[in-house]
Amino acid sequence: MPELPEVETTRKLIAPLLEGRTILGFEYDPSPRYSALEDTIGLTVSTLSRRGKYILIGFEDSDLELIVHLGMTGGFRPTPDKHTRVTVHTGLGHTDYSDVFFTDSRRFGKWRTVRRGEYAEMPTLHAMGPEPLSEDFVLEDFVEAASKAGTVKPWLLSQKPVAGLGNIYADESLHLSGIHPESRKLSRAQSVRLFEAIKQVLAKAVHAGGSTLNDGSYQQPDGNPGYFQLEHRAYGREDQPCLTCGEPIYKYWLGGRGTHVCAKCQPLERS
Numbered sequence: 558m559p560e561l562p563e564v565e566t567t568r569k570l571i572a573p574l575l576e577g578r579t580i581l582g583f584e585y586d587p588s589p590r591y592s593a594l595e596d597t598i599g600l601t602v603s604t605l606s607r608r609g610k611y612i613l614i615g616f617e618d619s620d621l622e623l624i625v626h627l628g629m630t631g632g633f634r635p636t637p638d639k640h641t642r643v644t645v646h647t648g649l650g651h652t653d654y655s656d657v658f659f660t661d662s663r664r665f666g667k668w669r670t671v672r673r674g675e676y677a678e679m680p681t682l683h684a685m686g687p688e689p690l691s692e693d694f695v696l697e698d699f700v701e702a703a704s705k706a707g708t709v710k711p712w713l714l715s716q717k718p719v720a721g722l723g724n725i726y727a728d729e730s731l732h733l734s735g736i737h738p739e740s741r742k743l744s745r746a747q748s749v750r751l752f753e754a755i756k757q758v759l760a761k762a763v764h765a766g767g768s769t770l771n772d773g774s775y776q777q778p779d780g781n782p783g784y785f786q787l788e789h790r791a792y793g794r795e796d797q798p799c800l801t802c803g804e805p806i807y808k809y810w811l812g813g814r815g816t817h818v819c820a821k822c823q824p825l826e827r828s
């Protein structure tokens with residue numbers, strides 16, 4: 558599933574294809590997954606921003622916002638393919654027409670037009686924590702919340718302590734900070750390490766264009782893969798030696814999610 562680095566890479570690459578252009582229409586199969594898209598026809602795109610794993614498309618002279626969630630396999634492509642679900646027709650003035658194609662083989666992606674900032678129908682977005690690569694992500698707030706948290710990995714995945722972490726970057730951040738995914742109520746030292754690891758892992762992953770896994774479902778919108786998978790320390794490395802200590806990484810299921818751990822570097826300290 559695309560996480561913050563993949564969504565941010567997608568946002569950066571499609572922004573030039575949409576910003577300043579007028580929405581002329583959409584083509585898609587009717588589905589509750591695509592809601593009120595037509596409300597934006599005739600509007601001109603002003604900005605593409607991002608919150609967590611959501612792309613937010615803003616418009617000139619309008620308080621509407623088009624929210625795109627990539628789901629498991631959603632992404633933008635320069636040309637249509639057999640899994641194209643939404644085609645956006647755009648124009649610049651009355652001459653320069655072009656299309657943007659949203660592909661999504663497993664159909665978990667969602668598009669919805671809302672009043673800007675009104676996310677009550679999207680609980681995850683509504684309750685989303687601070688952006689980890691912004692000044693809104695404050696160490697003391699994180700330390701305080703982590704000192705009361707339940708099992709740390711599901712807590713991170715909830716999007717409440719921090720926005721944008723999914724399975725890959727939760728495993729990577731926990732490995733880098735030497736914290737077992739089932740740790741609870743983190744100590745101050747643990748929280749400080751985890752806070753720094755989250756920022757470091759996500760910044761590097763954004764720089765690398767995200768992670769393209771073996772299923773190939775995530776590509777950058779220009780058709781290139783991401784490259785951060787080459788820097789993974791835990792995720793997808795089961796039975797391979799830990800890059801820190803040489804012990805084999807093991808994989809198990811925690812809360813229904815494949816979880817990758819080094820037993821030596823990430824001891825479970827019950828508190």
Ligand SMILES: [Zn+2]
Binds near residue numbers: 800821822
């Ligand atoms: Zn290790």
